[in-house]
Amino acid sequence: MAQVASSRYALSAANTERARQAGYVDAQWPLPAIDPSRLREFQERSNARAALSTALWLALILMSGWVLVATWWSWWSLPAVAVYSALYGGASDSRWHEMGHGTAFNSRRLNDAVYYLACFMLLRGPTVWRWSHYRHHTDTIITGHDAEIAFQRPPSIVRALWRFTHVQGGLELLGRLLRHSVGRLDAEARELVPEHEQHRVVVESRVMVVILAAAVMMSGLLSSAVPVILVGGSTILGGWLVVFFGITQHAGLQEDVLDHRRNTRTVMMNPVFRFLYLNMNFHVEHHMFPSVPYHALPELHAEIGPQLAPALPSTGAAYRQIFSALRKQRNDSSYEIPIDLPTMTGGEKAIDIGAENWMRGPEGQVILGLETSLGDGELRRVDVGDRSLVVGRTESGRLFACDGWCSHQKVHLAGGAIIGEEIECPKHNARFDCLSGEATRKPAHEMLRTYPVTVSEGRISIDSPRSDSVGG
Numbered sequence: 001m002a003q004v005a006s007s008r009y010a011l012s013a014a015n016t017e018r019a020r021q022a023g024y025v026d027a028q029w030p031l032p033a034i035d036p037s038r039l040r041e042f043q044e045r046s047n048a049r050a051a052l053s054t055a056l057w058l059a060l061i062l063m064s065g066w067v068l069v070a071t072w073w074s075w076w077s078l079p080a081v082a083v084y085s086a087l088y089g090g091a092s093d094s095r096w097h098e099m100g101h102g103t104a105f106n107s108r109r110l111n112d113a114v115y116y117l118a119c120f121m122l123l124r125g126p127t128v129w130r131w132s133h134y135r136h137h138t139d140t141i142i143t144g145h146d147a148e149i150a151f152q153r154p155p156s157i158v159r160a161l162w163r164f165t166h167v168q169g170g171l172e173l174l175g176r177l178l179r180h181s182v183g184r185l186d187a188e189a190r191e192l193v194p195e196h197e198q199h200r201v202v203v204e205s206r207v208m209v210v211i212l213a214a215a216v217m218m219s220g221l222l223s224s225a226v227p228v229i230l231v232g233g234s235t236i237l238g239g240w241l242v243v244f245f246g247i248t249q250h251a252g253l254q255e256d257v258l259d260h261r262r263n264t265r266t267v268m269m270n271p272v273f274r275f276l277y278l279n280m281n282f283h284v285e286h287h288m289f290p291s292v293p294y295h296a297l298p299e300l301h302a303e304i305g306p307q308l309a310p311a312l313p314s315t316g317a318a319y320r321q322i323f324s325a326l327r328k329q330r331n332d333s334s335y336e337i338p339i340d341l342p343t344m345t346g347g348e349k350a351i352d353i354g355a356e357n358w359m360r361g362p363e364g365q366v367i368l369g370l371e372t373s374l375g376d377g378e379l380r381r382v383d384v385g386d387r388s389l390v391v392g393r394t395e396s397g398r399l400f401a402c403d404g405w406c407s408h409q410k411v412h413l414a415g416g417a418i419i420g421e422e423i424e425c426p427k428h429n430a431r432f433d434c435l436s437g438e439a440t441r442k443p444a445h446e447m448l449r450t451y452p453v454t455v456s457e458g459r460i461s462i463d464s465p466r467s468d469s470v471g472g
């Protein structure tokens with residue numbers, strides 16, 4: 001939830017420098033220990049599951065929209081407006097989020113299609129918000145660097161409650177779209193979106209403004225508020241649900257810490273909330289492993305839960321904690337919610353084949369291990385001298401080796417996922433073609449160096465990674 005930022009929170013050059021000096025920018029965040037094969041199971045995408053959930057959401061929108069039109073204007077139309085707007089302007093937020101990560105469907109096109117639809121429902125420019133969310137995952141609740149810090153200190157309870165109306169937030173989003181549609185990008189968009197993509201911000205805003213204008217004209221022609229409520233108005237009417245869930249993610253928790261267990265909250269919610277919110281109540285788990293789709297988060301929680309702070313037992317408990325903390329922070333900005341943390345033993349480690357385990361072959365090639373040790377879709381980190389590689393097998397069974405560090409930021413790809421013939425980064429879900437190294441999904445745009453793999457007598461090998469003869 002971006003908002004007009006006060007001094008300490010503004011994405012200014014001075015604040016960026018302050019955060020960088022303190023070591024908070026692009027930092028390494030600790031991770032819990034997890035068996036790589038379990039992680040791989042959790043990372044699996046499912047077109048069927050995502051299609052079912054999306055179809056149910058859209059069907060409910062259409063049904064409530066139909067009731068709204070059929071009963072307009074009577075008392076029956078009020079509950080229809082309430083349900084329609086909550087699904088349209090509220091539940092779309094979690095769809096926007098999951099599809100933005102590209103983790104719901106196996107199909108990239110389906111993820112993108114629902115992402116654009118949800119962006120429109122929320123009046124969010126697709127490109128600006130994609131880049132804003134990358135930053136949120138890199139520098140979660142780092143002041144002056146994360147544009148999505150919703151509850152800035154000192155907090156105001158009145159402002160927090162006013163937020164639930166989404167009147168101000170909705171009008172700000174609309175104003176932003178209008179400004180962007182005429183080419184006036186705000187400072188945040190210029191800071192977050194790479195220059196070569198900024199023209200997209202303008203084009204997307206124009207398309208959205210034209211559709212909204214058509215709804216307004218239709219309302220004028222029909223002398224009825226229905227078209228505006230159905231298209232655009234429900235963003236504001238249903239925005240309370242975005243705030244209702246969104247507030248549980250980070251509000252009142254610690255700023256400027258490099259541990260998701262200190263600045264993010266997991267809350268146990270009922271099945272209806274979890275459908276509307278697409279399991280984002282498992283928010284610590286999501287921040288630690290953004291490559292795990294929403295449907296696997298409960299299982300991931302069961303797996304790594306003992307290494308996390310205890311989850312809040314209910315939405316009510318989360319609200320009590322949040323408002324108690326906001327009240328205290330109103331008088332003392334430095335107040336922090338006390339959190340007991342168990343030991344976490346994971347981190348960025350070489351997986352399975354460490355630096356000491358590769359061998360030099362008779363021709364000087366680097367032998368990385370037995371072919372049978374890598375199943376389809378498996379990845380391993382291999383450190384060879386001063387290089388760190390990722391070696392793996394695509395879903396179709398083709399072996400590959402490429403540079404292990406993502407070309408976006410310093411995150412190792414061995415913790416990522418194989419999606420078809422591509423490798424996906426575990427941090428911001430960029431993808432690379434395994435065989436060519438080409439960057440195929442944002443935010444990465446530089447390709448990875450690849451190393452031709454040969455298999456001889458059941459052993460996987462590559463030429464020396466230092467040799468000029470290798471590369472993609």
Ligand code: FES
Pocket residue numbers: 406407408409410411425426427428429430442443444
């Ligand atoms: S570190 Fe950002 S996509 Fe890899």
